Amino acid sequence: MRDLFDLPQHGEDPVEKARAHARRDLPKRFYKEAAAVAEGDGHAVVLDGRPIRTPAGSRLVVPHGAIAAAIAAEWAAQETVIDPGKMPLTRLANSALDAVAREADAVRGEIARYAGGDLLIYRAGNPQELVERQNALWNPVIAWAEGRYAGRFTLAEGVMHVDQNAEVLTAIRDSLAPVDPLPLAALHVATTLTGSALLALSVWHGELSGADAWQAAHVDEDWNMQLWGRDEEALERRAHRAAEFEAAVLVIDALRPGKGGE
Structure with missing residues (x-):
């Protein structure tokens, strides 16, 4: 085996x-x-x-x-x-x-690095409908994260890199210190699949459901499909990744702070 x-x-x-x-x-x-x-x-x-x-x-x-x-x-x-x-x-x-279990500090650091280049930071400048969709789904998560980790995130239009507040990223990493290996692994998977540590952390703390986080992670892809039509290959890939994400969310939901094992 x-x-x-x-x-x-x-x-x-x-x-x-x-x-x-x-x-x-x-x-x-x-x-x-x-x-x-x-x-x-x-x-x-x-x-x-x-x-x-x-x-x-x-x-x-x-x-x-x-x-x-x-x-x-x-x-x-x-x-x-x-x-x-x-x-x-x-x-x-x-x-x-x-x-x-052996490399928890490295995993915590990687999640914090994702937050430094988080999906939710980089915004479209147009069309207006896409801008509004991103704002509606992403702005509340940014506001929640800024409150929880006591710092500001710098948003950017387009894909040019912007540096984030190092103290906020350190606060995110340090907040993960008490997290056991299994939920930490689940947070890492959720982060990599969505491209967003902030979405994964919002699920961990009960701010978003897994379904809402998954929707927020696919705003741009859904917009493109609405504009250009369904991409069956992309949808097949998403379905496979969704199964991975749902497994991570099952662990997160079972073991999030305040719940513990049963």
């Missing part, structure tokens, strides 16, 4: 990682039943009663029963072969246990 999933590297697109797996020969399903069971203070996932292990050999134990049940459901849904591309929660848990 340890060879089924390679360890994702930080900064690597989880969707591209899944596609790389899909190009390989997939192992055959070898178990009859997948289940979530209580183990100590957490919840383990077992196949025919035997624990799943991560690529590095750790037992796959998560802090919330709903997350373990969802991982078990991913394994139960595999048919004749085991396809990692269809198991985003399993990959997320593997990454959290094998990589993020």
